[in-house]
Structure formats: structure tokens, C-alpha cells
Amino acid sequence: MHHIPIRRALTLVPFTLVLLVPAALARDSAVLPPSVSNAMAQASPQAIAEYRRKLAEYQEARATFDAEAGAYWGQISEKRRIRNAKRRSGQQVTLDDYVLVHPPLYNGPKRPVNPEPEETPERPVRKPIPVVADFLRAAQDLYQFTPQRPTTEVEFKRAYARYALASGLTREQAVRVYSFETGGTGNYDVQSGIEHGGKRAISTAVGYNQLLTTNSVELLAEQGHEFIRALSEKVAQTSGPARKSLEYKLSVLKRMVALAKSAPDTWSEHEKIGDTAQGWAMHAMVLDIDVGPMLQTHKLLTSVLFARAKGYMRPLTAAELEMMNLTGDGTGLDMVTMPQAMREQVPTSNFFQRGGYERNPVAIRHNTVAKLLAVTDARMDSNSSNAGARELAGAF
Incomplete structure (x- = not known):
């Protein structure tokens, strides 16, 4: 800028x-x-x-x-602390553990x-927000690597669909979250702010599930072993010049994973890397036909696995998964595990910090958990009929 x-x-x-x-x-x-x-x-x-x-x-x-x-916001923080303590000790969270009045405006x-x-x-x-060209330049400068980009958009969608299904995501989850995040029209390299004729990036979010640079660093740190395993299997099944190219990609991936793992496993530390050329280079992997689908899948899959690890075994609806995707797994699961009767009563302010809430007209307007999930579902319904969403659904 x-x-x-x-x-x-x-x-x-x-x-x-x-x-x-x-x-x-x-x-x-x-x-x-x-x-x-x-x-x-x-x-x-x-x-x-x-x-x-x-x-x-x-x-x-x-x-x-x-x-x-x-x-009011002090009470919100205190109730959140109580809920977290109850969950750690295995106690039932009740309606009394939420603030049931809306915040003053x-x-x-x-x-x-x-x-x-x-x-x-x-x-x-x-600071100017880096764009796809910056990510590609960083990968070339630091790793002498250029991601292998698909020859067509549908090629990437098919690769994503194959990996997502094999990993445990459903077609409904993948297509509806894509529809919400990109409007049902985004390509594999779409960046937030530049889609739909926009001229300037508003964040580093790229792709079907809008990964930030920090997301890419975090996924490489936490799921890098899985990416290395999957790519190693593909190398073993390939021969000739294509194998040589894949072997080099694998070596770059291993170096990136090692660097991502070298930092403490916290969002703030991953964010520090994400703001550097190293983080930009890692983020370029979202554009790669082999690694990109894995990154996009695990952006959602980590939330599914988090819910299961916490004992929530029912399949997440796409709107519930999107809540976890948007607000973070812990906060999102708080909404997901809530019975419908409570969702109708609990204000959305319980899941925000004050500044974030006051800057979020959607959360203010749709001010209960039930209303927020409903408007998310409605947007998914509307956008799922767009061309990109139909093409992704067909890829499954």
C-alpha cells in the first residue's frame, strides 16, 4: 500500500x-x-x-x-474463565455460565x-500486505523453488476433493465452507480483497479455505510430518523427470517443516514467521498442486479432529465447522456443543473480545448463536449455486 x-x-x-x-x-x-x-x-x-x-x-x-x-466485558471474560475451568474438570456447562444480555452499544x-x-x-x-507474487518471489529467492501450479482450475479442485475425502472431510463440509469463504466463485489462488474485481489485498488469506500466512506456518509445524509422508509416497510411485522434480519439492518441504517446527508451537510465534519472507515462501505452498490441497484440507480437518478429541463425535455441519474455522477451535466448539435451546438465548458477544465484537456488524446484527449459525447457513445456501461451488461439488 x-x-x-x-x-x-x-x-x-x-x-x-x-x-x-x-x-x-x-x-x-x-x-x-x-x-x-x-x-x-x-x-x-x-x-x-x-x-x-x-x-x-x-x-x-x-x-x-x-x-x-x-x-459488561469484564463479566464476559469472567464467565469464559468459569466455562473453561468447568470443561477442564469435566463439569457440565449450563446457561448460567454465559452472559445472557446483549452488550451496550x-x-x-x-x-x-x-x-x-x-x-x-x-x-x-x-505495512503493505504481501500478495501471491510476493509469496512466489520469496519461495524462489529462499528455496530456489517454484510451486507446481495446476494447468486448469478443475485439476486443483479434483486434487483437493480426493485428498479431502480420503482424510475424512465430507463433500458438504468442503463445498459449503468454500462457498462461504470465497462466495462460491474463488479459484485456488484467490486472495482476500482481490476477488470479485477488488484491486487491493486486505489480508494474506489465499485459496478455497482462505489460509493466512500464519495458518500455513502453523500447519507445516503441526501437520508437516503428514505432508512429508504423503509426498514421499507420491515420489516412490513416480519415475523419470517428474520424479526428479518431486524429489526436489520434497526436499524443500522438509526444510520448510523443519523451520516451522523450530519455533514454539503457538499462534503468536507462527505469526512472527508468517510476517517474514520465510513465512511468505511457506505460504507459496498453498499454490502447489501436491501440497496446496493438503494445506487447504487440514485447515478444516484440524477442527474436526479437535472436536473429536474433546468427545464431540457427531459430524459437524458446515456452518459449525465454519464457526470453528472463523473463531478458533476452542471458541467455535463452545458454540457447537451448545444445545439448540441455549443457542437461541446465548448472545454472540460471549465468544468475542470487546474490540472484535464492536467491529463486527454481522455478530451485532445476528446477535445470538442460533442467528449467527442461521445466517452462515443462508450464505452457504445462496453461494453453493455459483459456478465454482458447482464445479467443486462435481469434483467430489
Whole structure:
């Protein structure tokens, strides 16, 4: 992303200057931009007094809201701590272990605009979000490796379908999650923000299940042994020049897995790698016809296996799997294991931090677990009829 420095404009002529040079001001005012002229006109003692009165009202209303919201979100955290403790000790989680009222939303006065010019702090430069070309360049620079990309989109879909089915995902899970994540139209190399005519990436999420760089690092660290085993089997069944190419790919994969495993197995540590050229190079594997389908599959399969390990043996619906995919396995399973009667009553705020909730209009609008799952299902239903979703379903 290109950073455009904020340029400060003269928005106010000091009051003393107005008194000293009225003729000059009158002469020049005709050529001043309207915004400057308006600011000058507003900056009267009366305007400033009115601004300060409104500012005091705003600050009082905001302080009242922040105190109320702080108490609410503190209760959310405490209830979450209690639920986690109960689960660790094998106790039943009940309706009383959730906050059953919705969070306060600020509806007081807006912060007034200061009629006097204020120092505008320069915004920090935002790091550009890497795109597919950056991932490919990193793989070439660091590993002298270029992923083997499919000759057609359907080739990748078939490879994904074969591996997903063999690993235990169902057609419904794979197709409906794909439909939700990509709108039912995304290709194997689709990146968040660039799909549907978008011009700028909004994250590093790539592919059918929208893996972030951190996801790729984490999957290589935690499931790398499985990827190495599967690719080794393919090498053993291949001969000629194709085998030589696969052997080199296997050697690169082993090096990537070793590096991913060298960090502590936490999201924050994997995120650190994901923000480097090494992480970008690992992320390029999502584009490879052999490794990419495995990464996309295990992004979902880890949630399925997590649920089973916690004793939840019923097959996950696609919407339930998506909740785990979106919110993380622990939080998602909290929603998944909830009886329908509780889903109808428990607010979605129980599964968010305050900042994340207040920035999430979907969670606010569909404000119970049942409503959130229902809108997820509805979006899957709608998008499953799109061309990419139909093609993926056919690949199964």
C-alpha cells in the first residue's frame, strides 16, 4: 500500500491578524477555499464556547458508556474463565455460565468538530500486505523453488476433493465452507480483497479455505510430518523427470517443516514467521498442486479432529465447522456443543473480545448463536449455486 503523507492546510487565520489587516483579509477571502473560509467564520468565541459545551457532553456520555461497557466485558471474560475451568474438570456447562444480555452499544452524542485547527498526528505507515507474487518471489529467492501450479482450475479442485475425502472431510463440509469463504466463485489462488474485481489485498488469506500466512506456518509445524509422508509416497510411485522434480519439492518441504517446527508451537510465534519472507515462501505452498490441497484440507480437518478429541463425535455441519474455522477451535466448539435451546438465548458477544465484537456488524446484527449459525447457513445456501461451488461439488 502506498502511503500518502497527510498535508496540513491552513484552516484558520489568527484572530489578531483579522483585526490588524481587515482590508487584506477581505481582499483575499474571495479566493480562499470554502473550507478555509468556513473554518475562519466558525472560529468565533461563540463557536468555540459551543464546541466546548458539546465536547463536555460527549465526554460525559462516553465515560458513562465506557464504564458500563467495561463492566459488561469484564463479566464476559469472567464467565469464559468459569466455562473453561468447568470443561477442564469435566463439569457440565449450563446457561448460567454465559452472559445472557446483549452488550451496550454507544448511542450518545458524537464527538463535535473543533472549529479551531488542531495538530493532526501523522498516521503510522501501514505495512503493505504481501500478495501471491510476493509469496512466489520469496519461495524462489529462499528455496530456489517454484510451486507446481495446476494447468486448469478443475485439476486443483479434483486434487483437493480426493485428498479431502480420503482424510475424512465430507463433500458438504468442503463445498459449503468454500462457498462461504470465497462466495462460491474463488479459484485456488484467490486472495482476500482481490476477488470479485477488488484491486487491493486486505489480508494474506489465499485459496478455497482462505489460509493466512500464519495458518500455513502453523500447519507445516503441526501437520508437516503428514505432508512429508504423503509426498514421499507420491515420489516412490513416480519415475523419470517428474520424479526428479518431486524429489526436489520434497526436499524443500522438509526444510520448510523443519523451520516451522523450530519455533514454539503457538499462534503468536507462527505469526512472527508468517510476517517474514520465510513465512511468505511457506505460504507459496498453498499454490502447489501436491501440497496446496493438503494445506487447504487440514485447515478444516484440524477442527474436526479437535472436536473429536474433546468427545464431540457427531459430524459437524458446515456452518459449525465454519464457526470453528472463523473463531478458533476452542471458541467455535463452545458454540457447537451448545444445545439448540441455549443457542437461541446465548448472545454472540460471549465468544468475542470487546474490540472484535464492536467491529463486527454481522455478530451485532445476528446477535445470538442460533442467528449467527442461521445466517452462515443462508450464505452457504445462496453461494453453493455459483459456478465454482458447482464445479467443486462435481469434483467430489
